[in-house]
């Protein structure tokens with residue numbers, strides 16, 4: 001509570017009204033409850049003593065308006081706000097002044113702002129996000145149709161009235177265009193929500209800045225914190241300009257929501273979807289969106305019954321999927337199912353706690369659809385619905401998390417006393433040594449044990465650079481006949497290659513340097529990077545260099561790669577590994593100590609090494625599960641990749657694979673500092689007028 005404000009002491013405020021005949025009438029308001037304060041106003045409940053009508057009064061101290069800019073801002077706010085009327089805009093009622101203050105009387109929003117709601121709830125269910133964001137979009141559509149840009153769209157300016165309707169308020173930074181193509185140049189906004197074109201300030205900005213902020217809001221409500229938030233504003237701007245954000249693994253989010261957010265948060269404002277396109281996005285088709293939510297949701301998340309009622313498709317889908325997942329979970333080794341060191345607690349809801357959100361992750365939708373488009377477009381493959389990234393030509397590379405790096409270097413430094421059994425038993429010669437999952441933006445990058453680097457892009461093309469770094473192979477799926485598709489490989493020199501591959505080659509190089517520069521030993525307790533390198537030269541550097549990752553997926557407990565050499569590699573969270581050679585039907589198992597053992601599949605299944613057989617069964621179950629859901633990785637079991645239709649680069653079951661919190665971006669790229677979230681920073685508008 002602010003001691004200066006005397007904020008909760010009721011007092012009477014008098015408005016002098018001069019009548020036509022010159023008489024003065026006094027209207028009295030009881031200044032009641034303090035509602036909150038912003039950068040330049042305090043807000044109170046005002047009760048009209050004559051009518052008993054209650055409203056919110058924004059009180060601006062006149063002494064704070066000495067600078068002409070501040071005065072201008074207030075006048076502009078009043079001028080714009082009083083000119084509009086919409087169900088989802090805080091209704092402007094009246095304004096007056098006395099010797100000390102200016103009073104703006106507004107429709108009272110009793111249920112505070114979305115900011116307070118999020119603070120209470122930490123994050124919202126996607127159904128709630130749909131409900132709130134569709135109302136925000138309605139308000140924005142109205143404003144934009146009246147050539148008004150809000151320019152300060154944020155949770156703190158989105159209020160809830162007693163009917164739980166969203167009301168957009170605070171028009172202090174709003175601007176009215178004189179004509180549609182006009183660009184505004186004033187640098188204004190609130191750091192976390194500000195669009196990159198405002199920061200660049202080169203060619204001005206327009207309505208698209210509100211669309212950007214809407215994307216930030218959707219992300220923030222689902223994930224629980226703004227996408228670009230850091231502890232200092234400069235770093236936040238850097239992140240915004242470089243479009244450096246990611247979806248944390250520990251928070252469930254549907255593919256449709258991810259897709260929409262990544263389409264909105266695009267640097268080029270002209271590439272952002274329009275408000276109508278957003279409303280027609282698949283995300284808005286995942287539910288029968290209620291007009292308003294019950295007030296109980298201010299404090300508690302929706303019940304599963306409520307979700308079922310509004311997301312019936314999800315509910316049906318959910319029950320079968322949950323059973324499948326529970327079956328998989330039950331076959332997972334105990335220490336994998338609940339490994340120590342995993343995040344626990346409320347920030348990591350389990351499938352059972354919040355099944356709908358987890359299940360939504362398997363919804364592969366997410367395309368924009370115009371109102372008349374056929375539903376068949378729903379089945380567009382991800383490569384069409386989710387282009388590689390924004391329209392930028394120079395991709396910015398910010399891998400989401402150094403924690404995503406896993407290593408199976410221990411395969412190389414395995415003790416010699418664990419021998420392969422029998423003459424015909426040969427351990428695999430190429431496997432994934434390190435990887436980084438950056439599929440929230442570009443794809444999966446990986447380093448093989450033979451030092452080749454590859455990327456599996458989100459559009460399902462693949463690229464592989466051999467260890468000398470002079471050539472690269474590019475793989476695209478093409479139809480070989482009317483029924484079959486296969487990866488078709490073209491080889492290029494790095495000094496000369498088709499221009500349209502430039503972006504992918506740049507990304508490959510970023511991935512390569514990122515993976516190579518990551519401290520190899522950090523995930524391998526007790527081992528040294530040096531000895532691994534020596535081993536690697538002896539062991540695998542002479543192996544064929546065109547082995548690449550054909551498919552991959554992540555589950556709650558593991559990441560799986562299917563390599564083009566018919567190896568299925570499964571890296572478990574507890575650092576054990578399975579390498580399954582479907583051709584020779586042999587299994588290599590790496591235990592927690594890094595000891596490896598290669599043996600025939602049948603022998604492995606019947607072995608009395610319980611740890612290994614559990615993991616092998618888990619691998620088999622996942623492969624079976626994927627086979628039944630038409631997943632490509634299943635083709636590694638010998639059915640041939642060309643017969644499988646789906647592409648799977650998204651996590652199938654859960655987003656909880658990574659350990660630990662999001663690391664500081666400074667670890668990944670110079671100049672950026674730790675991303676410690678702060679509830680207080682970055683909320684105030686800056687440079688209000690210039």
Ligand SMILES: Nc1ncnc2c1ncn2[C@@H]1O[C@H](COP(=O)(O)OP(=O)(O)OP(=O)(O)O)[C@@H](O)[C@H]1O
Pocket residue numbers: 035036037038039040041042043056058090106107108109110112113156157159169170172684685
């Ligand atoms: N219509 C309303 N109903 C209820 N509370 C309101 C209303 N308008 C504003 N408030 C409360 O008053 C606080 C300050 O209002 P507002 O954000 O409009 O002030 P401001 O000084 O213009 O803020 P900013 O610094 O964002 O420009 C809000 O955070 C909110 O808590």
